[in-house]
Amino acid sequence: MEIILRIISLVSSYRTNGNTNKTVSLIEQQLLSIANKEKITLEIEKILLSHFDIKTCCGCRACFDKGEEKCPLKDELLFIWEKIYQADGILAASPVYVEDVNGIMKNWIDRMAFNCHRPAFAGKNVFIVTTSGGGSSNHTINTMKNAFTTWGMNLAGSSKFRTGKQMDSVEIESRYSKEIKKVAEALFKAVKNKSNQRPSFYSLITFRVQQKCWQKSTQCQDTVDYKYWQRNEWLQRDCNYYIPNKASFLKIKFAQLIGSIVAIFYM
Ligand SMILES: Cc1cc2nc3c(=O)[nH]c(=O)nc-3n(C[C@H](O)[C@H](O)[C@H](O)COP(=O)(O)O)c2cc1C
Structure with a gap:
C-alpha cells in the first residue's frame, strides 16, 4: 500500500522573501529529497500566515465556552486549523522579534487557544524553527513549544538559524546545510515512525x-x-x-x- 505523508509548513514572517521563508523552503526541499530516496509520497503545503485573514483575538471567550465555530470573528482561522488537522506533521517557523515570536505568530497562537482546552492535534509531530539577527532564540522557541505541547502535539525538535538582517538562499544553504538536513531528517523520521506514540x-x-x-x-x-x-x-x-x-x-x-x-x- 502506498504511504502518503502530509506536512504543513507554517511561516509567520511578513517577508515573503525573508530569511524564515527561505530557510523553510530549503528544509522542504530536503524533506522531499529524503521522501524520494525512501520511496514515500510526501505532500508539503506551505502556509504563509501573513497571506491569510486572521483577525486579532477580542477575548470574548466564545471559543472556550461555546465552541470555536461560535467565534464572532469571521476569517480564515478555521481553514488553517483544518489543514493542520489533516496533516501528519508540522514545520512551524517564526522570526525572533524582541526575543519572542513575531506578532503574526503570537496572534495566531492566541486565536488557536481553544486547542489548549480541546487538544484536537493530539499526537501530531511538530518541529520548531526560528531565524534571528544574532540574539537569543530560546524564548521564541519556548513560546511555540508551550503552545504546541499544550495542544497535545509532540515536539520532534527545534532549531535556531542566525540569519542576520537578510541572507540569500545560497548563503543560508551553504552556511547551514548540516542543520537543514538535520531538521528535515528529524521531522521526516518523527512523522514516518509516528514518534507521537512515544510522548515526552x-x-x-x-x-x-x-x-x-x-x-x-x-x-x-x-x-x-x-x-x-x-x-x-x-x-x-x-x-x-x-x-x-x-x-x-x-x-x-x-x-x-x-x-x-x-x-x-x-x-
Ligand atoms: C521588529 C524586529 C525585531 C527583531 N528582534 C530581534 C531580536 O530580539 N533578536 C534577534 O536576534 N533578532 C531580532 N530581529 C531580527 C530578525 O529576527 C531576523 O532578521 C529574522 O531572520 C528576520 O526574519 P524574516 O526575514 O523572515 O522576517 C528583529 C527584527 C525585527 C524586524
Whole structure:
C-alpha cells in the first residue's frame, strides 16, 4: 500500500522573501529529497500566515465556552486549523522579534487557544524553527513549544538559524546545510515512525494536569470542553495520554504523579 505523508509548513514572517521563508523552503526541499530516496509520497503545503485573514483575538471567550465555530470573528482561522488537522506533521517557523515570536505568530497562537482546552492535534509531530539577527532564540522557541505541547502535539525538535538582517538562499544553504538536513531528517523520521506514540515526559505531565482538572471540575460537566474530553474517553482512569502510546510504565507513573501534584495548584 502506498504511504502518503502530509506536512504543513507554517511561516509567520511578513517577508515573503525573508530569511524564515527561505530557510523553510530549503528544509522542504530536503524533506522531499529524503521522501524520494525512501520511496514515500510526501505532500508539503506551505502556509504563509501573513497571506491569510486572521483577525486579532477580542477575548470574548466564545471559543472556550461555546465552541470555536461560535467565534464572532469571521476569517480564515478555521481553514488553517483544518489543514493542520489533516496533516501528519508540522514545520512551524517564526522570526525572533524582541526575543519572542513575531506578532503574526503570537496572534495566531492566541486565536488557536481553544486547542489548549480541546487538544484536537493530539499526537501530531511538530518541529520548531526560528531565524534571528544574532540574539537569543530560546524564548521564541519556548513560546511555540508551550503552545504546541499544550495542544497535545509532540515536539520532534527545534532549531535556531542566525540569519542576520537578510541572507540569500545560497548563503543560508551553504552556511547551514548540516542543520537543514538535520531538521528535515528529524521531522521526516518523527512523522514516518509516528514518534507521537512515544510522548515526552513533559507531554505526559501536561495531559495528566488537564485530565485531573477536568475530572475534578464537577460544575463544568455541561461545558463544551468537558464533553469533548468525555467524548474522547480521556477522563477514564486508565487513560494516560490522548492517544495509545508506547511510553514505559515507569515514565507514565512518574509523569502522573508530578501531573497530579501540579494540578492541585490549578484547581
Ligand atoms: C521588529 C524586529 C525585531 C527583531 N528582534 C530581534 C531580536 O530580539 N533578536 C534577534 O536576534 N533578532 C531580532 N530581529 C531580527 C530578525 O529576527 C531576523 O532578521 C529574522 O531572520 C528576520 O526574519 P524574516 O526575514 O523572515 O522576517 C528583529 C527584527 C525585527 C524586524
